[in-house]
Amino acid sequence: xxxxxxxxxxxxxxxxxxxxxxxxxxxxxxxxxxxxxxxxxxxxxxxxxxxxxxxxxxxxxxxxxxxxxxxxxxxxxxxxxxxxxxxxxxxxxxxxxxxxxxxxxxxxxxxxxxxxxxxxxxxxxxxxxxxxxxxxxxx
Amino acid sequence: xxxxxxxxxxxxxxxxxxxxxxxxxxxxxxxxxxxxxxxxxxxxxxxxxxxxxxxxxxxxxxxxxxxxxxxxxxxxxxxxxxxxxxxxxxxxxxxxxxxxxxxxxxxxxxxxxxxxxxxxxxxxxxxxxxxxxxxxxxx
Amino acid sequence: xxxxxxxxxxxxxxxxxxxxxxxxxxxxxxxxxxxxxxxxxxxxxxxxxxxxxxxxxxxxxxxxxxxxxxxxxxxxxxxxxxxxxxxxxxxxxxxxxxxxxxxxxxxxxxxxxxxxxxxxxxxxxxxxxxxxxxxxxxx
Numbered sequence: 001x002x003x004x005x006x007x008x009x010x011x012x013x014x015x016x017x018x019x020x021x022x023x024x025x026x027x028x029x030x031x032x033x034x035x036x037x038x039x040x041x042x043x044x045x046x047x048x049x050x051x052x053x054x055x056x057x058x059x060x061x062x063x064x065x066x067x068x069x070x071x072x073x074x075x076x077x078x079x080x081x082x083x084x085x086x087x088x089x090x091x092x093x094x095x096x097x098x099x100x101x102x103x104x105x106x107x108x109x110x111x112x113x114x115x116x117x118x119x120x121x122x123x124x125x126x127x128x129x130x131x132x133x134x135x136x137x138x139x
Numbered sequence: 140x141x142x143x144x145x146x147x148x149x150x151x152x153x154x155x156x157x158x159x160x161x162x163x164x165x166x167x168x169x170x171x172x173x174x175x176x177x178x179x180x181x182x183x184x185x186x187x188x189x190x191x192x193x194x195x196x197x198x199x200x201x202x203x204x205x206x207x208x209x210x211x212x213x214x215x216x217x218x219x220x221x222x223x224x225x226x227x228x229x230x231x232x233x234x235x236x237x238x239x240x241x242x243x244x245x246x247x248x249x250x251x252x253x254x255x256x257x258x259x260x261x262x263x264x265x266x267x268x269x270x271x272x273x274x275x276x277x278x
Numbered sequence: 279x280x281x282x283x284x285x286x287x288x289x290x291x292x293x294x295x296x297x298x299x300x301x302x303x304x305x306x307x308x309x310x311x312x313x314x315x316x317x318x319x320x321x322x323x324x325x326x327x328x329x330x331x332x333x334x335x336x337x338x339x340x341x342x343x344x345x346x347x348x349x350x351x352x353x354x355x356x357x358x359x360x361x362x363x364x365x366x367x368x369x370x371x372x373x374x375x376x377x378x379x380x381x382x383x384x385x386x387x388x389x390x391x392x393x394x395x396x397x398x399x400x401x402x403x404x405x406x407x408x409x410x411x412x413x414x415x416x417x
Contacts, residue, residue: 001140001141001142037276038142038276051234051235051238052185053185054185054230056221057217058216058218058219058220058227059217059231062210062217063230066235069209070209097234098237101238102239102241104144104179104181104272104274106144111181111183113185116183116185116238137142137276138142138276139141
């Protein structure tokens, strides 16, 4: 059993930008040489999340519409009143979706469904360069 | 330290069907012979999730009602317009709840609360046979 | 590779009380003497969650407001009709946010962002003493 940790940089446009990071996670698994185990993708920061979705433009719009119901971009936030950041909605969305996803590995491959991708979702109200931590545990 | 990965098949009715898979996860932990470690349950696919809940019919209805507020089954989805699947709501709900849960193991037992069960939630708009991956890491 | 599991007790006020547990998780990592690996924080029970957020009072109010849209404290719940607990909203919120978070460790430190804390969120409708399981896997 070993643990191999690496980092990727991802350029985002913010405003609930959804980016497929599956190839990068799979590359980290392959490079680590771990056949059986667990891959964890984690985003440091409090205005982005990692989850899985079918990565196609229709669902990008649909996920944004649902999160507008939960935490509208234009609503009044105590966070914005205190800190003036204008990204209170982004913090709330990130806390609900969570910062990480864990995907089992078998035969050196992520055990994802055919139409299931690992995505970074950047909720912040401006473009960002995001670090994504990829950790592979196994043998 | 070892990692043991297995798969289960679960028959679902779709439409946010909620199924207790705790006995299957506990059986996989017991079969793996791992006393201390982590159990991860993961569903491959983009229209189902795994989480924990008190598994009783009242809460099944309550969780469905809340998710109707977030991503109504009858709303207009870009995904459905492009692909004609009619399950845009299911993709959105699955992305918010996430595909996996991780539960610590001590003395060979899942460290769940008394009223806390691991459930597969199938959001799709038709019955499905779902694969659930159960991975046990520990010693 | 080793796995080290410990428990903490946290006093909460309920009603979506949000408590920073990062110092306790970091202390468990340090005590375990694990430099590279994964820390999992898990709450046994079906009316609390663990996630990450910037821990400041404005966002506490903002997260509560968003969860009021998803699962209002004063709405009618089947769970409450059947069991009379009055905490149906708490079960629903906990199922959506999930019971655990996984954070990579490097050089003995949690790889969190500068403004990102690990928080226990207690949704129940009364003060509770919560157990939090902290599991550290690595080498």
